[in-house]
Amino acid sequence: MSNSRLVAVTIIEKVLNENAYSNIVLGLELNKSELSDKDKALVTEIVYGTLKYKYTIDKILQHFVKNGFDKLESFVLNILRISVYQIRYLDKVPSFATVNEAVNLTKKKSNIGASKLVNGVLRSYLRETGEKYYNEENDIERLCFEYSFTKALVKLFIKQYGPQKAEEILKGLNYKPDVTVRVNTLKLTYKEIWEKLIENGYNIEEGYASSEAIRIIKGKNIENNILFNEGNITVQDESAMLTAPSMDLKPNMKVLDLCSAPGGKTTHIAEIMKNTGIVLAFDIHKNKLSLIEENIKRIGITNTTCEAQDATEYVPDLFEYADRVLIDVPCSGLGIIRKKPEIKWSKNIKDINNIIDIQRRIMDNASKYVKKGGVLVYSTCTLNKDENEGNIEWFLESHCEFKIEPVFFGEFDNIKYNDKGYVTIYPNEYMDGFFITKLIKS
Known part of the structure; x- marks a missing residue:
């Protein structure tokens, strides 16, 4: 498993075991790493994706680790988690390569026995990708598994909003967010900031609901941009x-x-x-x-x-x-x-x-x-x-x-x-x- 996966596991360890904030620890770990921008983007995808779908991933893993799931070494468990995430939700890396990298990292950071477990679990999962891991007749279980939320939160949303709106909320909370910035008209006009972002190589769109918003569709880290550093824009959700x-x-x-x-x-x-x-x-x-x-x-x-x-x-x-x-x-x-x-x-x-x-x-x-x-x-x-x-x-x-x-x-x-x-x-x-x-x- 490449260094990017090791960084991803390290971040997830801190978030799940030390209650660290994902955005803060991700930034710190990426800044001190020597990863390329492409690998940093992959780490970000794996970290947020694994955290987002943790409930679903754990239900899958519990199917294959029927005894002792709760006793798995944390580092090994998180290697399994990021690997299942990549296999199930990402097309960027071939499944066989994900398995091989997971086994190699486990062997290096844990022991041979753990690496055999990782190999067995992941290869078993690859053979059973069509398996159902929840009771299809139970709508709560379906929502928990499909959108990866705890039963307590699913029940809370259903109680307060009803089944249909609750499912819309669960779906909405799983969308991958774009970076959105608010223009600072104390310094420049909306049009001027728009043009400067394009000049700096950003692919952008107008905001959805706020007249002061610009959505960053593609481009380098906005907080490293001169427009941000000079106070012309502020990162903020609409x-x-x-x-x-x-x-x-x-x-x-x-x-x-x-x-x-x-x-x-x-x-x-x-x-x-x-x-x-x-x-x-x-x-x-x-x-x-x-x-x-x-x-x-x-x-x-x-x-x-x-x-x-x-x-x-x-x-x-x-x-x-x-x-x-x-x-x-x-x-x-x-x-x-x-x-x-x-x-x-x-x-x-x-x-x-x-x-x-x-x-x-x-x-x-x-x-x-x-x-x-x-x-x-x-x-x-x-x-x-x-x-x-x-x-x-x-x-x-x-x-x-x-x-x-x-x-x-x-x-x-x-x-x-x-x-x-x-x-x-x-x-x-x-x-x-x-x-x-x-x-x-x-």
Whole structure:
């Protein structure tokens, strides 16, 4: 197995065994490797693909390792996982070559016995590629296997959205995301940035839902590009790009962003306000403030300051301070599985329920910071209704001075405008799952 596969296994080990974030550890490992751009792309494909289809892959492996699956050496198990992923989902490498490389790496990094096991399992799988590994009469098992989600998450989506919409969500969360960038019109026009990206060799398309978005279809790492380094563009999903415009921002306003790291929405707020007024960006994690400050400096923003602050703790000095308050609250992240597939395995229902109390404490504090006549925007990157609609209904019952003001982003198949005024964005090939509600204080 080539060095690229070893790097892929190393990354998966850290994600699954050490709870590392896939995007962060992938970047670190690729940067310190000496792999070619082609091999780096293959590692990225294998890592994200294996994490995405882990449930399905494990069901297949359990069919062939009937006894002792849970006792397999982690490194060996992950060699098996990336190999099944390549055989089942990739056409780039012949199956026999995948098997041979897996056996050789196991022999080198583990022992002869383990290499024989890997050889036997993979060759048995190649002989039985038409085998069914789940009960075809059980729709839950079918959805779990076909889309590679845990039963708990499949049941959650079915309970909240019904079988048909749940399957659409599962499908949407498995799309491979393109890189999307937001243009910074403080420096250049959309047309100028578009032309410069083409000059730099990028294959690009217009955004799907946001007028400020450009999709990068093909090209080198965008964060190594001069347009990014000079602050002309910011990498951001289109769902997140809709948040700041929903705040009805005006020049010279006072704005609070209570959960701001890494700063994508914060900088968007400042851009829309044309660098006027005051933007205060808070985050509980002091070490993450440097990310916001880096983005602010790179983009050329001068109206924003950053400070470490726990959004669940009330700050009396901020009472009715702000014209606009954004709370993009910490959440279960079930809407961004396209980009962080390990969320499928790192979240359980208990974790999801525990976070709701934190969200409501943030909502309660934020309500006190908004001036009368001001706007509070609540957003999440999850599709769990308890964190979305459930929290809004709780908030309105206990904060009668607020009412929902509907927002409209255009007619799109994946954007649902609820009769009560909040917006759910379903994941598709262009956008992550997201939730946005605009609230007015009387």
